[in-house]
Amino acid sequence: MVPTLGHVAVVVGLGLTVYAAVAFVIAGRGGDPRVAGSAGRAVIGSFFMAAVACVAMVASLLAHDFSVRYVAENNATTTPPFVGAISLWAALEGSILFWTLLATGWASLVLWRHRGRHRSLMPWVGATLATINAFFFAVMTWPGNPFVRMTPVASEGTGPNALLQNHPFMALHPPLLYLGYTGLAVPFAFGVAALVTNRLDEEWLRIVRRWTLVPWVFLTLGITAGAWWSYEVLGWGGYWGWDPVENAALLPWLTATAFVHSAMVAERRGGLRIWTGALVIATFTLTLVGTFLTRSGVVASVHSFTQSAIGPWFLGGIVVALAGALGLLVWRLPGLVGGGRPSGLLSRETAFLFNNVLFLGITFAVLFGTLLPLLVATSSGQTISVGAPWYNAVTVPIFAALLFLMGVGPALPWGRASWVTVRERFTSPMLAAVAVGTAALLLGLREVIPLATLCLAAFVAVILLDEVVRGARARARGRGEGPATATWRLATRNRRRYGGYAVHLGVLVMAVAVAISSGLSIDRTVTLLPGESAAIGPYELTHQELVVEPLADDARVIETRAEVRFAGPQSGTLATALRDYPSSPTAIATPAVRTSLGEDLYVTLLASDATSGAVTLHLFVNPLVAWIWIGGAIVGLGSVFSIWPERRARTVTVEDRQAAAVASVEGA
Amino acid sequence: MRLLRWLLVPIVVLPLAWLLLSGFGRDPREVASPLIGGPAPAWTLTTLDGETLSSADFAGRPYVVNFWASWCGPCVDEHPVLTGTRAELGDDLAMVGVLYQDATADADAFLTRYGDTGYSHVTDPDGRLAIDYGVTGPPETFFVDAAGIVRDRQFGPLTRALMEERLASIGVTP
Numbered sequence: 069m070v071p072t073l074g075h076v077a078v079v080v081g082l083g084l085t086v087y088a089a090v091a092f093v094i095a096g097r098g099g100d101p102r103v104a105g106s107a108g109r110a111v112i113g114s115f116f117m118a119a120v121a122c123v124a125m126v127a128s129l130l131a132h133d134f135s136v137r138y139v140a141e142n143n144a145t146t147t148p149p150f151v152g153a154i155s156l157w158a159a160l161e162g163s164i165l166f167w168t169l170l171a172t173g174w175a176s177l178v179l180w181r182h183r184g185r186h187r188s189l190m191p192w193v194g195a196t197l198a199t200i201n202a203f204f205f206a207v208m209t210w211p212g213n214p215f216v217r218m219t220p221v222a223s224e225g226t227g228p229n230a231l232l233q234n235h236p237f238m239a240l241h242p243p244l245l246y247l248g249y250t251g252l253a254v255p256f257a258f259g260v261a262a263l264v265t266n267r268l269d270e271e272w273l274r275i276v277r278r279w280t281l282v283p284w285v286f287l288t289l290g291i292t293a294g295a296w297w298s299y300e301v302l303g304w305g306g307y308w309g310w311d312p313v314e315n316a317a318l319l320p321w322l323t324a325t326a327f328v329h330s331a332m333v334a335e336r337r338g339g340l341r342i343w344t345g346a347l348v349i350a351t352f353t354l355t356l357v358g359t360f361l362t363r364s365g366v367v368a369s370v371h372s373f374t375q376s377a378i379g380p381w382f383l384g385g386i387v388v389a390l391a392g393a394l395g396l397l398v399w400r401l402p403g404l405v406g407g408g409r410p411s412g413l414l415s416r417e418t419a420f421l422f423n424n425v426l427f428l429g430i431t432f433a434v435l436f437g438t439l440l441p442l443l444v445a446t447s448s449g450q451t452i453s454v455g456a457p458w459y460n461a462v463t464v465p466i467f468a469a470l471l472f473l474m475g476v477g478p479a480l481p482w483g484r485a486s487w488v489t490v491r492e493r494f495t496s497p498m499l500a501a502v503a504v505g506t507a508a509l510l511l512g513l514r515e516v517i518p519l520a521t522l523c524l525a526a527f528v529a530v531i532l533l534d535e536v537v538r539g540a541r542a543r544a545r546g547r548g549e550g551p552a553t554a555t556w557r558l559a560t561r562n563r564r565r566y567g568g569y570a571v572h573l574g575v576l577v578m579a580v581a582v583a584i585s586s587g588l589s590i591d592r593t594v595t596l597l598p599g600e601s602a603a604i605g606p607y608e609l610t611h612q613e614l615v616v617e618p619l620a621d622d623a624r625v626i627e628t629r630a631e632v633r634f635a636g637p638q639s640g641t642l643a644t645a646l647r648d649y650p651s652s653p654t655a656i657a658t659p660a661v662r663t664s665l666g667e668d669l670y671v672t673l674l675a676s677d678a679t680s681g682a683v684t685l686h687l688f689v690n691p692l693v694a695w696i697w698i699g700g701a702i703v704g705l706g707s708v709f710s711i712w713p714e715r716r717a718r719t720v721t722v723e724d725r726q727a728a729a730v731a732s733v734e735g736a
Numbered sequence: 737m738r739l740l741r742w743l744l745v746p747i748v749v750l751p752l753a754w755l756l757l758s759g760f761g762r763d764p765r766e767v768a769s770p771l772i773g774g775p776a777p778a779w780t781l782t783t784l785d786g787e788t789l790s791s792a793d794f795a796g797r798p799y800v801v802n803f804w805a806s807w808c809g810p811c812v813d814e815h816p817v818l819t820g821t822r823a824e825l826g827d828d829l830a831m832v833g834v835l836y837q838d839a840t841a842d843a844d845a846f847l848t849r850y851g852d853t854g855y856s857h858v859t860d861p862d863g864r865l866a867i868d869y870g871v872t873g874p875p876e877t878f879f880v881d882a883a884g885i886v887r888d889r890q891f892g893p894l895t896r897a898l899m900e901e902r903l904a905s906i907g908v909t910p
Contacts, residue, residue, distance in 0.1 A: 391749045446758040
């Protein structure tokens with residue numbers, strides 16, 4: 069009964085989105101505005117249908133209704149309710165269902181937020197979003213039906229994906245990432261609408277900037293949470309492995325970040341219109357390619373689900389989206405050329421331009437690395453894999469250059485900078501970089517990348533500080549406010565600028581933490597009998613006991629656990645385990661991490677011998693890892709600060725003004 | 737010039753589509769076996785019935801080596817394919833099963849539950865043979881021709897069609 073309801077909701081959702089897409093096109097071509105209103109209500113209806121389907125799926129999971137194949141394959145009678153509920157995104161079909169919920173949610177939110185405004189743009193925005201959502205409903209109606217029934221009904225299910233079960237972070241990482249992915253359809257829809265209506269001016273940029281930043285924040289947090297999850301769960305001591313699916317999340321993030329910057333230039337100085345349009349198209353296409361790579365099983369990865377029939381559908385979707393959007397761009401090309409105000413070589417827009425080139429460079433490198441195994445396999449039949457060393461060698465120098473630009477950009481004025489300004493702005497940051505570098509060298513730091521990152525970070529940090537202090541001082545002097553009040557008032561009245569500074573600060577913190585933790589971490593593998601000890605860095609570890617027992621909340625899972633005592637800068641006990649899940653052929657590692665602000669002590673159980681109680685442990689001391697997560701949080705907070713609506717700034721659009729003019733004429 | 741502009745669309749879209757399309761039907765975990773074209777590893781091992789069996793016993797005949805385990809799900813799926821091939825071809829094709837990291841009692845129980853294959857299974861206690869063949873995980877199946885040369889390898893479960901295709905490489909037609 070409940071699964072049938074879910075399936076019906078999916079089919080109704082498909083009908084509603086198809087209707088909405090057609091009706092929006094009619095409205096966009098000059099039809100009755102009431103048609104657009106009706107289409108908008110259909111989109112909101114499709115969101116409710118997706119919600120009903122999701123609730124039906126979660127209810128089936130919680131009720132262990134093994135007549136539904138998805139439940140039988142991802143749930144067992146012993147599955148705890150929390151794990152059961154988040155199994156909604158444990159596998160392919162459920163993920164698409166959840167994805168559709170978020171995508172229809174975004175579409176409803178956009179149409180509701182801009183109801184009654186931007187009359188020419190919105191029908192096309194609605195049509196694009198409804199078409200994308202119709203695609204997902206269609207996938208769920210045909211090849212990826214989450215509610216497929218199974219007879220005879222199994223008495224016990226396979227149980228959820230072991231990796232999903234192993235860490236509560238799985239409740240956070242996929243939803244954040246999906247919110248980012250699905251949200252990036254919104255700027256794409258605005259881009260399509262702007263191209264169709266030939267209004268690729270400042271208006272669409274202003275709207276789209278915010279609709280890009282919000283999913284961008286979710287994507288950033290989703291990627292960070294994913295890195296954190298992989299660090300806490302996978303047990304190899306790292307947080308980023310250049311796995312194809314990590315790359316798939318990074319690719320749209322890179323182009324979206326490039327867009328956020330180029331949009332600023334386009335808005336302030338005009339020009340770059342083809343470029344920003346292309347970035348929006350690329351970003352959305354890359355989210356589709358990412359999904360395709362994750363969900364079709366074409367590229368090997370920790371994340372890949374089983375091969376399935378939805379692959380060809382997704383491929384078709386990618387081709388239609390990319391060809392359609394590019395076609396629109398080419399069609400409008402003549403009207404998009406030029407239009408920018410001239411600017412000097414030494415200017416903020418030049419810095420932003422370089423920023424964009426570098427972001428695109430990383431995007432191409434990562435895309436190339438991700439697709440190369442496929443290309444080689446196709447052309448020569450050889451199997452290759454592109455590993456972390458290649459990605460690091462290619463991207464680290466570009467990331468370093470971006471870090472440098474992060475300091476240079478905000479310190480340069482728009483238009484044209486004089487050499488005097490340059491000297492004035494960059495002398496003390498340069499000195500700070502040299503001072504920090506010398507200090508680090510004297511303290512014995514010899515690794516190039518951490519050293520260079522520290523210097524760059526000092527350079528950028530001093531510039532940021534200088535910007536904030538200079539502004540606050542001017543305001544404090546002019547208005548007689550205290551320095552703290554002046555800074556806060558200035559920040560809340562220039563949210564974009566100061567939110568941007570906060571984001572840059574967060575990125576800076578992350579960059580330093582990544583460089584130091586990957587450059588200076590130490591690890592060793594030891595085999596210890598109970599009572600024996602081993603040393604790593606400043607720590608001394610003693611193996612106390614090997615325990616083999618079923619998990620308290622799921623007796624089908626057998627845990628082999630090493631209990632370890634450690635002493636050093638901190639002391640205490642850790643327990644690291646290997647867990648045997650009935651649904652997984654290999655044991656799942658459960659590393660033990662003792663986090664502090666200075667360093668993490670990270671212990672993974674590799675192997676054990678039940679008779680002697682001996683354990684083989686992989687020990688790591690990873691410096692500053694906690695700061696990666698702190699940096700991520702700063703980025704998130706900074707973005708929220710930047711997007712937060714400004715108190716006075718009620719944006720008045722051209723259409724509003726026209727409406728007001730019409731009203732006054734009619735009144736007179 | 738106008739036309740050139742429009743060419744941009746297929747120039748971007750087609751290569752990407754072709755590349756992604758080419759990924760279908762390929763298992764990315766599959767690594768080409770270096771054994772193909774070379775002599776099959778030799779072995780002498782004990783069967784589940786306690787008898788001694790050697791690769792030399794197959795000399796001059798094409799044979800199939802199937803690595804499997806009772807704990808392996810896909811091995812259940814391909815079991816009827818193996819049994820069917822055996823029933824159909826009989827002595828035209830020699831076949832042998834190799835236990836991959838499995839307990840003898842569990843393997844016996846598997847064969848009792850899903851039906852006997854009609855050919856022998858050997859134990860590989862220290863995993864030597866699996867290492868010689870470069871097996872990454874069951875099921876994995878190797879096809880050796882009458883001259884003792886490895887001609888093909890199936891990574892993952894066999895289907896009826898795959899079995900026929902692979903057997904053709906060692907000159908056997910079912």
